[in-house]
Amino acid sequence: MISDAALHEAAHVLAALGHGIGVLHASIDEVILRPPGDSLERGRHHGAVAAGYGITALAGGAAAPGTGLSKSDELLLERALFLGSWSDSPDEMRRALSALADSFAHDHRTEIERLAGILEQRHSISGIEVAEIIEGWSRDR
Template identity: 60%
Template sequence: MIETTTCETISDGSLHEAGHCVAALRYGIGVRRVSLDECEIEPPGDFLEQGRHHGALAVGYGVIALAGQAAAPKTVMSTSDQLLLANACFLGSFADCPAEMSRAFSVLAERFVLDHREQIEMLAKVLEERRSLSGVEVLEIIGRGQ
């Protein structure tokens, strides 16, 4: 994992969940709500019908699952993070073996967090203050940082 320095007023939990949110939105997957201990994403629904294929969904899910830990390296993957990663590896396994997919997802997640660190920290600061946000609020906050 990549160690980064952040504002000391942001908890690892806020950074972790903000990492999930920003990754979900950047991969076109909606966020229902986020709290200090969970980011609830939208089910894929018509994601595949929107021109995306299993590989794209696998990459999106893999990065979302690992972005929390990449954003806050001292945190651990929750059961839901592990389940999302397992689903990503399953979707991606049509082309590559799950272990290779998992390694690739880790590299992508770390790169994603480096590229989107400012937005992740901005969202984490607001999450730290409010403790819970709706998906609409997350979109508004992320939109301000673009």
């Protein structure tokens, strides 16, 4: 059986990668992402980077609803809202990003469960291993 913790962290990983955010390390307890500056230096718009980080922060709770947001998830979401500097209120943006995170978790449920199973077995994987796993899935199709 796959734990909610593994589902939560797998969703963070896949949401990050799906939004062009690098993953440095993933474990059953946390995911370490590349800082937003890396994306901005590659010419991505602040709003797109901010939305990606916001969706990533909320994807874990969307995939495993009972888990909520950790302190690091909250911090990532706050940074995303600051980085986006949207004209809408933070509460409105959080609701909008939550809807996008819910949609992401629903649309990618199979991949989230697959990666969660790997996290459950290994407990910790590097960003390079994550990339190799995802690349392997693409070759299997």
